Amino acid sequence: MENSPSSMFIIRDMETMRVISDPIRAQIFEALLNQPQTVRQVAEKLGLSASKLYYHFNLLEKFGFILVQETRQVGNLIEKIYSVTSTAIEVDPTLFSFPSGEHDEQLLSIVRDTIDATREDLLRSLQARLYALEQGEPPKPRRVVLNRLRSHLSDEQAARLLAKIQELLSEFEQSDEKEGQGNQSYALMIAFYPSFYYPAENRAGRPEE
Known part of the structure; x- marks a missing residue:
């Protein structure tokens, strides 16, 4: 039985956010976006052992990111074919509206995991291309x-630039074509944020390097 994924998965709690922020699980989700696949098929694409991915597949299924679309008999084993439940993920803005200091370590972990996932995907892609x-x-x-760039912007300039970035992200998402027919998979990561430094005269509370 075929299930059509919904357009958006809304993350509303930190535990769910941590699940998809893991570099391996993020890559599994992205691999399943184009078409339903088995654990072994995804493992082959990522250059990893299938035995290392079952735990991550189970977590993604438990938290609703993926589901078993169908099963098939392979010898004496039942093989599961997974698909995503949504084609895009969005974080509820209220998730980060907690008092200063609360969940700081969780936020740092999410940022690190997101950057790690991008780094691993980029390095794997470059290595796979060299091999090809x-x-x-x-x-x-x-x-x-x-x-990586840095600019000094007024509030109006920042707002206009953010609108253009959001427009670009929307175009990138809407341009997605199914895997095959000569289409190449592309990845895009954008981080746009106000950059701050600790004041020289007041470094109390600065975290240790």
Whole structure:
């Protein structure tokens, strides 16, 4: 029986946020976005052992990110085919509206995990591409952008830029095509935030490096 994923999964608690922030689980979810797959199929794409992924699949299923779309008999075993329950994930803004100091460590962990997932995906992609070239696959145009910039903006400028970023994200999401037919999977991560430093005259409470 085929299940059509909904358009949006809303994260409303920190525990659910921690589940999808894990680098491996984030990559599993992304791998299943294009089409339903088994644990072994996803493991092959990620270059990992299938035995290492069962725990992560179970957690993603428990928290509602994925589900078993169908099962099939493979020899003496029943193989599960998983699909996502939603095509996009959004965090409820009220999740981060807690008093200063509350859940600080959880937030730091989520930020680290998100950056780690991007780093691992980028490095794996570069290594897989190099391997493909070594195997004789023809080269393709480079379409990789990696940059970090800092600018001083007024509130009005920041608001306009944020609107453009949100428009770009929407276009990127809506442009998604199914895997196959020569389509290449692309990943996009954007971090736009006000950058602060501790005042030189008041460093009390600054966390240790």
